[in-house]
Amino acid sequence: QEVERAFSFWGTPEGDVIHPADCMHQLLEQVRRHKVNIDGNVCTVMVTTLVLEGWQRKLDPDYNVMKTLQTLLFKEDWAKSLQYTIEGLMAP
Structure with missing residues (x-):
């Protein structure tokens, strides 16, 4: 539920101001x-x-490597792509 709330928040205009690295850090903490x-x-x-x-x-x-990675790696919203990737690779 926490992860779902986080991904939902990151996809909002308020969540867009959070740096993607901070989002990954929060996810690892969860x-x-x-x-x-x-x-x-x-x-x-x-x-x-x-x-x-x-x-x-x-x-x-001044250089945003996360934005560059987002452009190169994800064809759609990065939060949705990351969530799909994590769900597909979660260890049992």
Whole structure:
């Protein structure tokens, strides 16, 4: 329910002001708090993206790597795409 609420919020105009990296961080915190198993590959990609995005913010704060990734990787709303990806790869 928390994840569903978060994805619904991120798709609103108010949610659009939250940086995508912060959204991924919130999602990882929910996963940790509820002890949900996620496929290791998905978790590795999420953590690596957060680390690279953090370095990028320090090197060039004006460049938005998450927006670039969103444009390259997701053909529709990134929150819906991420939710679909996570649901498809959740470990049992």
